[in-house]
Structure formats: C-alpha cells, structure tokens
Amino acid sequence: MQLSGSAIRCVRGGREVFAGLDFHAVAGEALAVVGRNGSGKTSLLRLIAGLLVPAGGSIALSGGDAELTLPEQCHYLGHRDALKPALSVTENLSFWADFLGGERCNATESLATVGLDHATDLPAAFLSAGQRRRLSLARLLTVRRPVWLLDEPTTALDTAGQDMFCGLMGDHLARGGLIVAATHAPLGIESRELRIGGVA
C-alpha cells in the first residue's frame, strides 16, 4: 500500500497556501508533517481525507481496498474532538462506529485500551480535555482503517497517555497501516519528515 501526492496545490479563501507538494508514504510508515503555523499542515490532512479539494495535482492510495475510496480508508482526527456533549462515552463511540461503517471491533475493549473503561456512562460534556482526546483515539481502534490522518494527536494527553498512544501507533504500523500526522512536537515513534513551507 502506498499513499502518494503529486504536485498538490492548496488554495483556501482564494489564497494559495502551498503548491507543487509531492509526498509518499508506504505501509508501515509514519509521515510527520511539519512547518510553521499557517503553512498548511491541517489543510494537507483535510485534502487527503477528502474534506478539501486540491486546486491542482492529485492524491492516491495504491494497494488499498479497490472497492473503497481513499476517504473511506482514512481516519481523520482533527483539532476538535467531534464529540456530542449530551451523549455518553459509549454512545459517542457507537455513533462514530455507525457513521464510519464497516466492520466494528469491540468498543468496550477500545475504551479500556484508551483508559476510559471507568467512564463509559459519563456524558462527553463532563470529560476533561485529555479524556476527550482519549475518546477520539478509541475511534481508531473500534473501526479499523489503514490510513490514520492525525492533527496534533497528543494534544492534552498526559505522559502515560502519550506512551499509550505511541503503542497504538506502533501496533497500527506493524499491522501494515500508515500514518500521516501534523505535529509541532516529536511524534514519539520513528517517522519521516515532510516539511511544508519554510523552517518553523
């Protein structure tokens, strides 16, 4: 499996953010997208996820599931945790599993893995920032998708949470998955750097 982008041009609000961007990542590899604020890291993830349309160039996944589109093979974890505050932890995860579709892994196990098994009935509105992030990470485990697009994934995680997440990323790569992560901090696992714009 290989994810590749060729001569990608990104325009937002009528202004060019970047142009001529090439990248590739293969199964088992993590790409750390780095660059100064506003250079277009989030935009690149959203382009890969199909949430934005490139103004030029192309993005493709080869060797994936030929029956599915690239966005259908991606998990996109953005800055915001995309949780419904009135729903419980379990209900939020169930909502996402239904929304994403496909084969579902054991949600209870996913919540235990991210350390939320003690809070399954708590409304998301009452979660701390780190707990909200952990619940978002449970999505990655409950519905398996090969490409993880992660925007500052360790934000709000404590040291133990960061270690837990490094383990999850390592397992995902070992299973032949692929990660593209926008980050200002070290990703915590072996990764290749993709720099957008000038030095941050």
Ligand SMILES: Nc1ncnc2c1ncn2[C@@H]1O[C@H](COP(=O)(O)OP(=O)(O)OP(=O)(O)O)[C@@H](O)[C@H]1O
């Ligand atoms: N909805 C939008 N409409 C217009 N311009 C936008 C929009 N969203 C982002 N931009 C602009 O696109 C550029 C790239 O933004 P993006 O969020 O991709 O940067 P980033 O590298 O992820 O930044 P940061 O490191 O601060 O998170 C910025 O100049 C931003 O102002």
